[in-house]
Every structure is written in C-alpha cells, then in structure tokens.
Amino acid sequence: MHEKIVFIGNDKGFVYGSIKKGLEEQGFNIISVNSDIAYIMGKESESKIWLLYIENEVTDYVKIFEYIKKAVISNDVMLYLIASDSEIRDVHRYIPEHLIKHAFEKPVDMSSMYKYFSLMVLKQEEVEQEKSILIVDDDPSxxxxxxxxxxxxxKVxxxxxxxxAIMFLTKKKVDLIILDVSMPVVDGTQVFQMLQDEPSTRDIPIMFLTGNSDKDVVMNVLSLHPVKYLLKSMEPDKLILSIDDFLDSRK
Known part of the structure; x- marks a missing residue:
C-alpha cells in the first residue's frame, strides 16, 4: 500500500507510538510530526493525508488549527482527527466540521481505524481518474x-x-462547480461573474444550487446562463441524476 500519512501528536507518547506501529503494520508509511507548528509547516508537500491526535487542552492547538485549516482549504489536505467527544466539539470552534474528513473518538478502536484508512485508500485509488467537483455553500449541513x-x-x-472557493481554484482545476446562490459577503451570482472574467476558470461549468424557488431569483440566475439550476428541495436521487447526466455528457 505504502500510502503516506502525516501523523501529528506527541511522537514520544505511548498511545501515539501504538497507533503509529499499527498503521505501519497495515502498510502505511507514517511521517511522524510533533505537535509543534514549526514541525508541521510545509508537511503538505509530503502527504495530503493528515492525522491529528489531540492529547492536550484544545486551546493549546490554536496556532496548529489555524495552519491546518489553511492547508485543508488551499492545499487539498485531508484532515482526520483523534479526540474525545468533547474535544471534537471544541475543535469545531477552530476548524469547521465540514473540513474534517473523519473524527475517531477516544479511546480509539484500532481495528476500525485501520480498516477505515485501508478502505479510504482503495476508494481514493478508484476515484483518482474520476471527475472532480467543487461545492461552494456557506451552510455546513x-x-x-x-x-x-x-x-x-x-472526487469532491x-x-x-x-x-x-476562489483561493482553491487558483491552485486546482475541477470538472464542475456547484455554487450556492445565497451566501454572505459575496453571493453566488457575483462569484459566477468573477469566475467568468478569469481566463483560468471561465471554461469550468457551473451549476447553481439554492433553496429559493422565487420566480425573480430563478430568472435572475438563469440570465447568467449556468449549465443547470438545482433546488435544494429536490430529492437527492434526482439532484444526483442531474449532475450525473451532465458530467456523463462531457466524457
């Protein structure tokens, strides 16, 4: 397998060592990183899979959280967490839940975690050649x-x-953007215009997504000529089918 994982924590700790050893026995290449911002910086160039083990007070990790959050948003890092239930809730104050791929609750069920990572790698290999989608929405749920x-x-x-979204697209191109219409500060229609004005993104197809079916809103959005207009109230199967049909037509 030989998939690399950046494992952040007390690299001298007993539990940390046990988890590291177990992952290595499963075929993973573990990059041990002490939970110090000086050691963490730049590790996104070594692996995009990061596992953070919370051992101290959550407030001790504030600077680390700030860096990791930027790494997830800007550098395509996939963040996994090991923490207690209360620690997980506290971490969400610094790193939004949607930016964390998965949280393993302490005490860790080692076999379940190893199985999870093994399946994750297999799935990653399967979707490596698949279409990629960027979803832009201020509603975490x-x-x-x-x-x-x-x-x-x-690949989502x-x-x-x-x-x-704009920061992400300066670093990575996707096959489709699904864009929420109603967002604070800069709304979806403004983002659409910004992306259309930029040579590097103007050819990426954009679908609008909204919970507002008001006629005036719909007409305003359609006047921009997105490839499709999706309502959040649509049945999930129908919504996914619309996306599938569009992407299949571009193969």
Whole structure:
C-alpha cells in the first residue's frame, strides 16, 4: 500500500507510538510530526493525508488549527482527527466540521481505524481518474450532505465561502462547480461573474444550487446562463441524476 500519512501528536507518547506501529503494520508509511507548528509547516508537500491526535487542552492547538485549516482549504489536505467527544466539539470552534474528513473518538478502536484508512485508500485509488467537483455553500449541513452523496462517485472538494472557493481554484482545476446562490459577503451570482472574467476558470461549468424557488431569483440566475439550476428541495436521487447526466455528457 505504502500510502503516506502525516501523523501529528506527541511522537514520544505511548498511545501515539501504538497507533503509529499499527498503521505501519497495515502498510502505511507514517511521517511522524510533533505537535509543534514549526514541525508541521510545509508537511503538505509530503502527504495530503493528515492525522491529528489531540492529547492536550484544545486551546493549546490554536496556532496548529489555524495552519491546518489553511492547508485543508488551499492545499487539498485531508484532515482526520483523534479526540474525545468533547474535544471534537471544541475543535469545531477552530476548524469547521465540514473540513474534517473523519473524527475517531477516544479511546480509539484500532481495528476500525485501520480498516477505515485501508478502505479510504482503495476508494481514493478508484476515484483518482474520476471527475472532480467543487461545492461552494456557506451552510455546513448542506455542504456535508451533498458531499456525502457525490463522493461515492466523484472526487469532491468543499468551500464554505466565495473567497475560499476562489483561493482553491487558483491552485486546482475541477470538472464542475456547484455554487450556492445565497451566501454572505459575496453571493453566488457575483462569484459566477468573477469566475467568468478569469481566463483560468471561465471554461469550468457551473451549476447553481439554492433553496429559493422565487420566480425573480430563478430568472435572475438563469440570465447568467449556468449549465443547470438545482433546488435544494429536490430529492437527492434526482439532484444526483442531474449532475450525473451532465458530467456523463462531457466524457
């Protein structure tokens, strides 16, 4: 397998050592990184899979959280967490839930975690050649739900604001953007215009997604000529089918 995992924590600790050894026995290449911002910086160039083990007070990790959050948004890092239930909730104050791929609750069920990572790698290999989608939505529950549906078949990226989306697209190109119309600060229609004005993104197809079926809103959005207009109230199967049909037509 030989998949690399950046494992952040107390690299001298007993539990950390046990988890590291177990992952290595499963065929993973573990990059041990002490939970110090100086050691963490730049590790995204070594692996995009990061596992953070929370051992101290959550407030001790604030600078680390800030760096990891940027790495997830800007550098395609996939963050996994080992923490207690209360620690997981506290971490969400610094890193939004939708940016964390999965949280393993302490005490860790080692066999389940090893199985999870093994399946994750297999799935990653399967979707490596699949189409990629960026979902832009400020609603975490909507963002996560749509991501869960689509990630079965596609490589899915998420952004919870217009600026995060634009920052992401400066580094990575996708096959489709699903863009929420109603977002604070910069709304979906403004983002659409910005992407159309930029040579590097103007050819990426964009679908609008909204919970507002008001006629005036719909007409305003359609006047921009997106490839499709999707309502959040649509049945998940129909919504996914619309996306499938469009992407299949572009193969």
């Amino acid at each position: 909507s963002l996560r739900a749509l991501s869960d549906f689509l990630s079965v078949k596609y 990226y998420m952004a919870n604001s217009a600026m995060n």
